[in-house]
Amino acid sequence: MSMPGMYVSPEQLMQDRADYARKGIARGRSLVTLEYGDGIALVAENASATLRKVSEIYDRIAFGGVGRYIEFDQLRIAGVRHAELKGYQYSRSDVEARSLANQYAQMLGQFFTHELKPLEVEIVVVEVGSGDEANQLYRIQYDGTVMDEEAYCCIGGDADAVRERVAEGYDPELDADAAIRLARAALAGPEREIAAPDLEVALLESNFEDATHRRRCFRRLEDDEVAAALGDDDSDQEDS
Amino acid sequence: MPFFAPGDDPGASFLELLRRTGSEPFAGFAQVPAAEGAFGSLESSHATTVLAVRSSDGVVVAGDRRATSGNLISHRDMRKVFPADSYSAVAIAGAAGPAVQMVRLFQLQLEYYEKIEGKPLSLEGKANQLAEMLRAHLPQAMRGLPVVPIFAGFDPADGRGRLFQYDVTGGRYEEQDYATAGSGSLHAGTVLKLGFRDDLIESEALALGVQALWHAADEDSATGGPDPVRGIYPVLAAIGSDGFRQLSDTESGEVFAALQAELSGGSSGGAARSDSASGDPSSAGGSRSEVLS
Numbered sequence: 001m002s003m004p005g006m007y008v009s010p011e012q013l014m015q016d017r018a019d020y021a022r023k024g025i026a027r028g029r030s031l032v033t034l035e036y037g038d039g040i041a042l043v044a045e046n047a048s049a050t051l052r053k054v055s056e057i058y059d060r061i062a063f064g065g066v067g068r069y070i071e072f073d074q075l076r077i078a079g080v081r082h083a084e085l086k087g088y089q090y091s092r093s094d095v096e097a098r099s100l101a102n103q104y105a106q107m108l109g110q111f112f113t114h115e116l117k118p119l120e121v122e123i124v125v126v127e128v129g130s131g132d133e134a135n136q137l138y139r140i141q142y143d144g145t146v147m148d149e150e151a152y153c154c155i156g157g158d159a160d161a162v163r164e165r166v167a168e169g170y171d172p173e174l175d176a177d178a179a180i181r182l183a184r185a186a187l188a189g190p191e192r193e194i195a196a197p198d199l200e201v202a203l204l205e206s207n208f209e210d211a212t213h214r215r216r217c218f219r220r221l222e223d224d225e226v227a228a229a230l231g232d233d234d235s236d237q238e239d240s
Numbered sequence: 241m242p243f244f245a246p247g248d249d250p251g252a253s254f255l256e257l258l259r260r261t262g263s264e265p266f267a268g269f270a271q272v273p274a275a276e277g278a279f280g281s282l283e284s285s286h287a288t289t290v291l292a293v294r295s296s297d298g299v300v301v302a303g304d305r306r307a308t309s310g311n312l313i314s315h316r317d318m319r320k321v322f323p324a325d326s327y328s329a330v331a332i333a334g335a336a337g338p339a340v341q342m343v344r345l346f347q348l349q350l351e352y353y354e355k356i357e358g359k360p361l362s363l364e365g366k367a368n369q370l371a372e373m374l375r376a377h378l379p380q381a382m383r384g385l386p387v388v389p390i391f392a393g394f395d396p397a398d399g400r401g402r403l404f405q406y407d408v409t410g411g412r413y414e415e416q417d418y419a420t421a422g423s424g425s426l427h428a429g430t431v432l433k434l435g436f437r438d439d440l441i442e443s444e445a446l447a448l449g450v451q452a453l454w455h456a457a458d459e460d461s462a463t464g465g466p467d468p469v470r471g472i473y474p475v476l477a478a479i480g481s482d483g484f485r486q487l488s489d490t491e492s493g494e495v496f497a498a499l500q501a502e503l504s505g506g507s508s509g510g511a512a513r514s515d516s517a518s519g520d521p522s523s524a525g526g527s528r529s530e531v532l533s
Contacts, residue, residue, distance in 0.1 A: 052358065078241050080352070080355045084254060084348060084351075085242070085258075085261060088258070107241055107243065
């Protein structure tokens with residue numbers, strides 16, 4: 001691939017790739033993940049009801065991605081495969097978010113340095129703790145940088161501003177509904193409103209009334225449940 | 241972390257993913273040499289009674305708890321009825337090891353599909369997946385380790401319970417009213433045939449299933465009956481529009497106590513029920529302990 005007279009320094013090459021990835025990610029809407037009293041809420045601004053940003057990986061693990069849909073969806077599927085194979089070969093309790101986050105980091109790092117273009121994605125991998133275990137929140141960037149976050153975590157184009165807005169209203173004792181309301185306000189900012197159908201919401205719930213029937217902690221909220229949680233529609237709230 | 245090129249992707253099949261990552265789920269089986277008599281005959285190795293009955297609310301599934309090795313009882317609390325996912329159940333007869341492995345693979349496959357595709361398989365699709373696993377298992381079945389499952393579930397598309405019977409070759413047969421498998425299936429099937437009505441509600445279907453199991457255990461030494469001394473009762477599960485629910489041992493015990501009251505000619509079901517539910521061995525009559533032995 002030698003092109004005489006076209007030398008590009010490694011610093012410049014990496015910088016260009018990072019800029020390219022960041023631009024791609026900035027085009028999409030953001031996603032907020034936050035711990036609440038009994039679990040973790042994942043809330044994304046997403047007008048599509050079928051192309052999901054938030055998904056189930058394993059019993060206690062969820063995935064969220066922003067940026068190019070096809071790229072983070074491939075990562076999601078790879079994560080489900082990794083988790084299912086590990087659970088099959090060892091046991092379900094051996095599947096954990098930390099190892100999954102490291103695998104993702106390796107993969108994204110590999111793409112960033114070795115492929116023609118980096119993946120234009122940013123992802124979160126979160127695990128809700130069982131019993132007294134703490135929750136785990138990992139944020140993984142397009143270049144494979146992993147960050148171990150506390151309490152809440154924001155990804156996407158507007159992540160820094162969204163994070164500040166979450167920080168202002170955050171309280172670890174929030175209930176699920178309040179957590180979803182805070183996430184919506186943070187995603188929307190002061191000048192916009194986001195309607196319930198444009199929000200994608202899923203919960204990783206650590207406490208169930210009937211634990212034996214709920215090995216899988218992930219629960220996706222339907223539009224009417226989201227509206228009820230937000231208090232947008234009073235009649236829905238009474239129904240649920 | 242497994243990553244596949246487009247066009248080379250194993251898709252939503254967990255079995256295919258296992259093959260592609262080097263752990264063929266059925267490979268070890270195909271290499272087992274045919275050892276004459278080593279595993280017993282095909283006849284004796286599916287010693288069990290499992291059954292499913294359609295009710296007006298969905299479907300109920302039941303199975304005894306006995307596992308045998310030849311003429312010895314190897315386990316008294318074996319489970320042969322499992323949730324396949326939240327709206328279906330699988331019950332197994334046959335060689336215990338491969339049967340339990342097949343259930344595990346089946347459960348994983350259904351959940352895997354749901355996660356990859358973002359929605360669960362149709363009930364028909366689930367039934368076909370199980371048939372595919374049975375076909376992959378055929379070489380081992382021919383070596384004397386057959387697996388014969390029953391698959392039953394609530395079909396949200398139809399709003400009713402549906403049940404499927406299989407043979408060792410992967411033949412899949414949808415039944416309308418009830419299905420049985422295992423060495424006691426002839427006796428259980430007869431009881432179900434005589435007692436089935438189109439309008440059975442869930443509790444009646446459970447009672448009929450329990451009656452069928454009891455008669456199967458009465459005639460077939462390889463089928464276990466209720467064991468009030470140890471508090472071990474056949475596994476009973478009901479699947480309706482609200483999903484899979486397994487009855488607790490106490491609930492199962494109550495269904496059996498009602499049957500006991502009926503069989504012993506007691507007109508008051510309530511009194512006999514409290515006797516047996518207390519687990520008092522003396523309340524199980526002499527004729528009953530012979531049945532259990």
